[in-house]
Amino acid sequence: MDDISVARVLHVLAIIHWIGGLAFVTLIVLPMSRSRGTVEQAWSLFENIERRFSQQVRISIPLAGATGLWMTYRMDIWDRFADLEYWWMTAMFGLWLAFMLMVFVVEPHFHPKFAKNAQRDPEKVLLRVSRLHQCLLLLAALTAFGAVAGSHGVRFF
């Protein structure tokens, strides 16, 4: 197995952990929390699970990025980022960048503010969080669709 295949395997494993976890939080944890007895219980269930998950994705997100960039460098396919046919390459990079910023910059920086807002109006915050997770999951699914199809020879245009 050459280094590009190793990078591909690690890339897909990291994506499974990260996007699989996102799907679990969006489709199971958030609807479950929102049907809890009180909104305070709902917020605390979501926050406890999300805290553990966000610690783990601090490994899988950088790993997905490092392996993806390694493949791009080794295959010398940088020009794909300027080619509409390879829209899924730009989508992968964009999604990764957005999550890196959320997990390493926005979340640690604004956590006290989020927690304060959640204490004041947990229902509103949970609804916003659910919507955001749904949008991100949809974008991730579209990106994964494009990446699998595109890297196995499907032409989109």
Ligand code: HEM
């Ligand atoms: C810095 C960010 C990323 C870079 C530079 C990157 C780069 C790459 C490259 C170069 C490939 C191989 C393409 C080929 O064989 O033609 C690939 C495959 C793939 N990537 Fe990414 N990627 C990144 C992030 C992501 C994200 C966020 C996702 C999830 C939505 C993702 C999902 C995939 C999938 C599913 C494949 C196909 C694997 C296969 O079927 O062989 N990547 N990526």
